Amino acid sequence: MIQSDFQAEQAVIGDIILAPEKTLSQALHELSGEEFQATQFRTLFGIFRELFREKKPIDAVTVLAKAGEEYQNTVLDAAQNVPTLSNFPEYLRILKENFKRRKAFEKAMELMQNLESADLSQCLSDSLEISRSLMQEDKVRTISAKDGFLDFCERKEK
DSSP states (O other): OOOOOHHHHHHHHHHHHHOHHHHHHHHHHHOOSTTOOSHHHHHHHHHHHHHHHTTOOOSHHHHHHHHOGGGHHHHHHHHHHOOOGGGHHHHHHHHHHHHHHHHHHHHHHHHHHHHHHSOHHHHHHHHHHHHHHHHOOOOOOOOOHHHHHHHHHHHHHO
């Protein structure tokens, strides 16, 4: 099994908590949340997204207000253990690369099971999925012009 890089996941969360104005837009643009293998980090990332959509500040206090006190150690550890803010793009890269590896590994396990029982066309399809998951370029999230304009207007009004 491909292991997650707990430190990279924690660094991304810690950097966002410490400097959301410098990190959050890039993280929201490049990540969906599923890249986090640790469920507590995936949950916190979802809270960041929620707070951003609600146009509320993001810091340890606001995040814990939504997440609950059971996340206090996770939030504080992430903020305290982040090595540096300047390496945030590299932490994102590590996170995304490990996600691609995990997805490819999952597909490889399916291929191994199918090699024993499925027809060869299914095996070929599985092997192509493995290649696609490793070669996959970063997805850019797009929205329609209408949604972008409406979001802009809504933000402008507030």
